[in-house]
Amino acid sequence: MVAALAAVLAAGCGGSGGGSGDADADADAVTTIRVPSWWFGEPGNRDWLNAAIEAFEAENSDVKVEGYELAFGDYTDQVLTEVSAGDPPDVLHLTLTNIGDFRRIGALAPLDEYLAESDIDEQTYVPAQWEEPLTVDGTTYGVIQMIANYTPFYNVDMLAEKGYDEFPADPESFYAMVEDIADPPEQYGYAAMLRPGSAQQTYLDIAQWVIANGGRLARDGEVTIDAPENVEALEDLRALYEGGGMPLDVDKSTYRQMWWEGKIGVIFDGSWMMGFAEDNNPDIVDRLDTAYLPWPGQATASTYQLWAVSEASPNKEEAFRFIAFLQSQEWQKEMIETTRAVSPRTDAMPEGFLDENPWFEIFDEAAREFSVPIMPPELLDHGNEVIRIVTGAFEAALYRGTPVADALATAQAEVEAVVGD
């Protein structure tokens, strides 16, 4: 506790390269904006971001971008400390699950006046840009940077070896396939982030199953965590876990690596995984393919990574100028080609890209047709706490043997108490 307060005080006293511009300064002065992101540490993603920064600075000689890496797992902590100390970064890289918390504490600047002068509008952007949590009560607080949908990314050869020429189209066939492929400890059928140690990542995987099974954690303003569809989905996930088809106690970075090394048959992950596979094991790329989720409706959990501007930033105009540049049609096309991420722009698909990368079509289609936000808007103001409660309930079911229905009933009551405050 003492160390935390001392750190905040020290951070507040520290000089900063961000926000160093002065409105009254000489016209030739260069404004530096600070942009932290985990993308600076990820292969492919950092190439795009660094190229965009270089191009932006060439076109905007009055602005310098100070980009720096903050790991995904540490991002909220670090940025919150800087926000609390009154010296936040100018541009924040947030997600669907934490924008509500940052907005609740007044850390985000409204962007409507800047958006009005940009080409980010209802014709060029997905509808989610104008819905909660990005737009609340008519005010927009963030700009979607990329859309993350989670669909099956599978190893064609591993399935074929066990007689599966196509990806299963129903849940029971999928469960059978996972067990058929599994040959621990050499290979496994499916992997998910179920090891205690990262509630955020575990929640992403849990939510995928709930949403795919037609469940929701909240509907029409009501908390519905213990709904029958949710219980059924998590009971199936637990059965798969206990059946031996999944690696135990491995974190996401480890099982992703196992996947691109050909040791896991299928993961539910995002389009960027192809870029990771290309960088780490190019030989496997031709053996990878995507499929629809094996549940009726193919509803896919969807989350966004988004840009926001700090309310306390003295360089809001420059910060949004940079965001608008990154989200321009030209640079969104570059993003798709370089990182394989799905763009929120409706006019950014590079010509010929889908012909060269047929596996991408499912992600693009899911983003427009099947995506369901991974966190319902009713719960977003306390997103992190809801994540903690829901993952805790599932861990109780998975590791303590608590019936899933009972665990989710407890979570239902806890979440109702939180969002009701």
Next chain:
Amino acid sequence: MGAVAAGIPATPGGPAPPSPAARRARSRSASTRHRAAGREEKWLPYVLTLPILATAAVLIFVPLGLGIWVSFTDADTLSPDALTGEFTVENYTKLVSDGAFWNSVRVTVVYSVGSVLGSLVLGLLTAVVLNRAFRYRGLVRTLILLPWAVPNVVAVLVWVWMYNPQHGVLNYLLTRLPLVDTAPSWLSSPSYSMLAVIIVTVWKSYPFSTLMFLAGLQGIRHDLYEAAAIDGANGWRQFRDITLPGLRSVASVVVVLVTIWSFGEFTFIFLMTEGGPAGATETLVLNMYQRAFRFFDASYAFAVGMVLLLLAVAITAVYARITRVRW
């Protein structure tokens, strides 16, 4: 009138002895200097400790006071604005009915007791071994102290892999023991995860106990053991009646320090389990961290921190009283 009183030298050729007035003046001067020196000695310790006190005030006492203040507000974040929030005791009333908080209290006590006992026992055993003369004692001492030199994060990453239920070396060895059919999922089992975290903590902290006990053992007089041996006391009796009483003061210091450190331990638990599974390893420190940095509820986090502080102070006071350590 004597020669001295007349100012005539007492010995021929020597300096004149001082007159009574001069002697009185000299005495007054000496007395003044003595009083001055006494005042200086009285203030000197405070002056010399002023730099460290100022540093402690800035880095410890001021933040501590501010934290107590913030715990009586409804602040969301640790910003300077938090100090202007409205006074409220709601955070403390909320603690009473917060199941997660009481779970953290229980987990903290279990973790602390386990870490202290393990560190104490292992430290004492290794100190007793190192106190004997044997070949390669220097090498053994280095190996025993090695865990202390390993950075915490590195240690955790290695242990996490060792604990892996399918690929870890621990379960590989366990399943080769007779009568062991299945090995546990160390980090994902509510029953074993606390044990797993305690093992890592003890492994990392016992070298400190070893060094403390070793210093204590070398301060026990050897003739006591000789006398006991002559009287027919065996090794166990000597250990019980000479060694343990001789290490009492050292043990009390070790217990107090390791207890305080265990209350504040964050790295091991955060990196291994983040307080899971299902809160099985969520100590008060983890609970505070979640509240402050994940749930954006700083004032409540500080209220939890206050309880943690009071708990640590209370336990320290109890230990001090039991062992009658004079501070």
